[in-house]
Amino acid sequence: MNDAAPNAAPQTFYLKDYKPFGYEVESVKLTFQLSPNATKVHSAIRFTPKADAEDNRFFLHGEQLSLISAKIDGTPVTARLVDGGLECDVPRTSFLWEAEVEIDPAANTALEGLYMSNGMYCTQCEAEGFRKITYYPDRPDVMSTFTVRIEGDEPVMLSNGNPTGAGEGWAEWHDPWPKPAYLFALVAGDLVNHPGSFTTKSGKDVELNIWVRPGDEGKCAFGMEALKKSMKWDEDVYGLEYDLDLFNIVAVDDFNMGAMENKGLNIFNSSCVLASPETSTDANFERIEAIIAHEYFHNWTGNRITCRDWFQLCLKEGLTVFRDAQFTADMRSEPVKRIEDVIALRARQFPEDGGPLAHPPRPEEFQEINNFYTATVYEKGAEVIGMLKRLVGDDNYYKALNLYFERHDGQACTIEDWLKVFEDATGRDLSQFKLWYSQAGTPRVKVTEDYADGTYTLTFEQSTPPTPGQPEKAPRVIPMAVGLLSPNGDEVRGTQVLELTEAKQSFTFDGLASKPVPSILREFSAPVILERETTNSERAFLLAHDTDPFNRWEAGNALAKEVRVAMVLDGAAPDAAYLDALEKLVRDDEQDPAFRALVLSPPSQSDIAQTLHERGHTPDPQKIYDASETFTQTLAQQLETSLPRLYAATTVEGPYVPDADGAGKRALNSRILSLLTRLDGGEQAARQYASADNMTQQYAALAALMKAEKGEAQSKAFFEQWQDDRLVMDKWFALQIACAAPETTAATAKELTQHPLFSMKNPNRFRAVMGALAGNHAGFHHASGAGYQLLAENLIALDSVNPQTTARMCAAFQTWKRYDSKRQAQIQAELERILATSGLSRDTHEMVSRMLSA
Numbered sequence: 008m009n010d011a012a013p014n015a016a017p018q019t020f021y022l023k024d025y026k027p028f029g030y031e032v033e034s035v036k037l038t039f040q041l042s043p044n045a046t047k048v049h050s051a052i053r054f055t056p057k058a059d060a061e062d063n064r065f066f067l068h069g070e071q072l073s074l075i076s077a078k079i080d081g082t083p084v085t086a087r088l089v090d091g092g093l094e095c096d097v098p099r100t101s102f103l104w105e106a107e108v109e110i111d112p113a114a115n116t117a118l119e120g121l122y123m124s125n126g127m128y129c130t131q132c133e134a135e136g137f138r139k140i141t142y143y144p145d146r147p148d149v150m151s152t153f154t155v156r157i158e159g160d161e162p163v164m165l166s167n168g169n170p171t172g173a174g175e176g177w178a179e180w181h182d183p184w185p186k187p188a189y190l191f192a193l194v195a196g197d198l199v200n201h202p203g204s205f206t207t208k209s210g211k212d213v214e215l216n217i218w219v220r221p222g223d224e225g226k227c228a229f230g231m232e233a234l235k236k237s238m239k240w241d242e243d244v245y246g247l248e249y250d251l252d253l254f255n256i257v258a259v260d261d262f263n264m265g266a267m268e269n270k271g272l273n274i275f276n277s278s279c280v281l282a283s284p285e286t287s288t289d290a291n292f293e294r295i296e297a298i299i300a301h302e303y304f305h306n307w308t309g310n311r312i313t314c315r316d317w318f319q320l321c322l323k324e325g326l327t328v329f330r331d332a333q334f335t336a337d338m339r340s341e342p343v344k345r346i347e348d349v350i351a352l353r354a355r356q357f358p359e360d361g362g363p364l365a366h367p368p369r370p371e372e373f374q375e376i377n378n379f380y381t382a383t384v385y386e387k388g389a390e391v392i393g394m395l396k397r398l399v400g401d402d403n404y405y406k407a408l409n410l411y412f413e414r415h416d417g418q419a420c421t422i423e424d425w426l427k428v429f430e431d432a433t434g435r436d437l438s439q440f441k442l443w444y445s446q447a448g449t450p451r452v453k454v455t456e457d458y459a460d461g462t463y464t465l466t467f468e469q470s471t472p473p474t475p476g477q478p479e480k481a482p483r484v485i486p487m488a489v490g491l492l493s494p495n496g497d498e499v500r501g502t503q504v505l506e507l508t509e510a511k512q513s514f515t516f517d518g519l520a521s522k523p524v525p526s527i528l529r530e531f532s533a534p535v536i537l538e539r540e541t542t543n544s545e546r547a548f549l550l551a552h553d554t555d556p557f558n559r560w561e562a563g564n565a566l567a568k569e570v571r572v573a574m575v576l577d578g579a580a581p582d583a584a585y586l587d588a589l590e591k592l593v594r595d596d597e598q599d600p601a602f603r604a605l606v607l608s609p610p611s612q613s614d615i616a617q618t619l620h621e622r623g624h625t626p627d628p629q630k631i632y633d634a635s636e637t638f639t640q641t642l643a644q645q646l647e648t649s650l651p652r653l654y655a656a657t658t659v660e661g662p663y664v665p666d667a668d669g670a671g672k673r674a675l676n677s678r679i680l681s682l683l684t685r686l687d688g689g690e691q692a693a694r695q696y697a698s699a700d701n702m703t704q705q706y707a708a709l710a711a712l713m714k715a716e717k718g719e720a721q722s723k724a725f726f727e728q729w730q731d732d733r734l735v736m737d738k739w740f741a742l743q744i745a746c747a748a749p750e751t752t753a754a755t756a757k758e759l760t761q762h763p764l765f766s767m768k769n770p771n772r773f774r775a776v777m778g779a780l781a782g783n784h785a786g787f788h789h790a791s792g793a794g795y796q797l798l799a800e801n802l803i804a805l806d807s808v809n810p811q812t813t814a815r816m817c818a819a820f821q822t823w824k825r826y827d828s829k830r831q832a833q834i835q836a837e838l839e840r841i842l843a844t845s846g847l848s849r850d851t852h853e854m855v856s857r858m859l860s861a
């Protein structure tokens with residue numbers, strides 16, 4: 008199924024055009040008669056005109072619906088079907104609207120609205136999927152209570168809220184909390200539950216369930232514990248309690264997103280909830296814990312207080328990402344979580360902010376809202392909240408949040424409402440801070456220093472490069488956390504937050520005995536690019552001495568980048584002083600293993616390309632790849648004598664436990680193993696593969712072997728062992744492409760698209776293959792253009808099946824202007840080929856047009 012869209016530019020929606028809906032929706036009653044190809048949906052909705060309702064005609068959204076009948080107060084009426092919905096004449100007083108429609112869930116491969124996944128009925132309504140279920144004012148500021156009756160022969164039939172009755176072939180649900188239609192959910196199928204329970208702080212017992220396909224019951228225990236921890240944490244930290252008698256989570260194999268926070272009935276991509284030591288890695292466990300928390304936290308930040316319109320998406324997403332990051336920091340390690348988040352921000356959000364798809368956290372226009380579920384809205388949206396908290400302080404932050412929940416519970420809100428609670432709680436003027444929500448682009452902050460007579464001066468100059476539609480930018484409020492170290496490594500000034508508000512600004516520190524070494528942007532206190540002339544020896548000093556763990560890592564990371572940039576540009580040998588510093592740190596058993604693993608993880612090749620681009624060079628992907636290989640090989644040789652001892656010392660004995668300590672040790676152990684494999688011909692990795700009793704170690708061994716081109720037998724064995732497990736098979740597909748050499752990457756990916764287990768209909772599998780292709784930097788950007796061609800072909804094929812996933816994966820091309828003219832021409836040709844496809848979806852059309860027009 009496809010959104011019927013001509014190749015002409017579709018309609019654009021603007022924030023400035025917002026108008027409230029003219030009617031209150033008092034109540035919604037839905038009856039579903041389930042049938043794979045012909046589900047009937049009967050709706051009974053009570054509308055009451057608002058005082059300012061313009062006329063006696065209203066519009067309801069609806070797409071891909073067959074209208075069977077429509078009635079007002081029991082009398083049949085004629086509705087006019089128009090583009091995107093229907094219009095109807097209505098009374099000026101309260102009335103009952105009834106409609107019956109037929110839909111085809113089995114044919115719905117777009118996975119939006121009501122669809123089927125492996126014989127199970129499932130919904131996804133955010134952002135605008137409810138209009139594919141029935142005619143309705145499908146906008147987040149229309150909130151109502153829902154009563155749902157499901158008729159069918161499925162053993163389990165679920166909807167939002169609390170169950171109110173069930174019998175042979177039917178089930179009824181009622182959700183007492185008014186909600187927008189995007190939070191509606193229905194699930195029906197042959198499911199089994201992993202039960203649990205939670206008692207809230209006010210003593211209410213809540214029944215918890217994770218529903219899965221028979222056979223997956225053994226993979227729910229970790230998710231259930233994560234849910235209980237999340238419920239407890241939100242009570243302890245934010246004072247927020249759960250508000251229904253029941254909380255259900257359902258795992259679904261075919262799902263466009265990670266998970267969805269439908270009221271009382273969260274629906275999860277099975278990859279984001281199912282976990283067992285045998286099938287999941289440490290990274291999977293951490294992600295599952297975070298996503299379960301994220302969706303649960305939405306119950307307040309998203310559901311009880313929702314968004315007025317989709318331009319405000321970051322109101323719920325930025326805040327909820329920020330809250331789930333706080334949760335993970337509390338459950339695991341705060342510095343490690345911060346470092347991981349900054350790595351992800353630089354890998355996903357910075358390229359978006361610096362390219363043709365740049366948009367502010369609150370965009371002001373869109374054609375297809377599904378294209379704005381972006382790293383900018385989510386991750387930068389969370390960074391903006393982190394800055395706000397840093398500026399007002401912890402106490403004021405929670406004071407403002409309490410006011411937010413008190414003032415806006417049950418409402419659909421805007422960024423203005425959000426900032427107003429901070430202004431009212433703290434008396435602070437946030438008009439300049441608000442620019443973070445309206446300006447796109449990553450600010451650059453240039454730092455210079457001066458020292459004379461015991462006074463040290465730091466001068467900051469901020470600027471933001473032009474982004475589409477925004478040539479000029481005003482200075483923003485930037486919280487800059489700074490500490491000073493003496494030359495012997497003591498901290499002479501603890502962390503202090505300097506507030507940058509002007510284009511150029513200086514700050515002085517008096518009474519210093521000697522010129523200090525500054526530690527700037529501690530904890531990554533603002534999402535900016537810091538530009539400062541410094542030396543590798545100063546970076547090495549900070550790597551050894553900084554008291555801020557983030558900046559210690561950052562110093563090492565900057566060093567790693569400088570060394571690689573020099574290797575790429577000048578053909579330099581890997582810097583000996585840096586290799587020595589790395590060796591010292593890796594061998595220092597006093598240091599946290601997770602931290603050592605992070606320092607040992609090389610900056611991504613895409614990150615090096617971005618750095619070169621920012622400095623005015625044209626990145627050569629093959630040269631970046633070669634430098635990376637040379638560096639790692641040299642490091643392995645330098646560490647040669649220590650590697651066997653380090654490997655033994657970091658091997659975790661005893662039964663596998665997916666906790667932060669074990670995960671940190673295993674992360675370091677895996678890095679050591681990959682270095683060792685370069686020297687021992689794969690002996691140790693083969694032993695580890697053969698004896699591993701958990702996926703983290705099995706996968707690490709397989710990856711090390713495949714990278715060294717010594718893993719053929721293990722890859723076969725892995726396939727034999729796991730071919731019936733869809734999630735493990737996703738790893739197998741992705742790993743082969745991730746480990747391929749640049750010249751064989753596209754061919755490897757192409758071969759895998761012909762594998763019997765490859766499917767266009769399963770977004771996880773498609774992403775495993777095409778995401779791995781786009782993620783193999785040197786392979787995707789190989790001079791032959793084969794990578795570009797293969798991705799474009801597959802996106803064109805996927806578009807008619809699943810426009811949302813197609814459009815999102817198009818972003819793989821967003822950095823195209825970084826590269827040389829030949830590569831640019833190759834990519835441009837592929838983008839034009841996609842755009843010329845007849846019947847291209849609105850989603851993909853918008854993404855490709857934006858990339859081409861920049």
Ligand SMILES: [Zn+2]
Nearest residue numbers: 301305324327
């Ligand atoms: Zn979310």
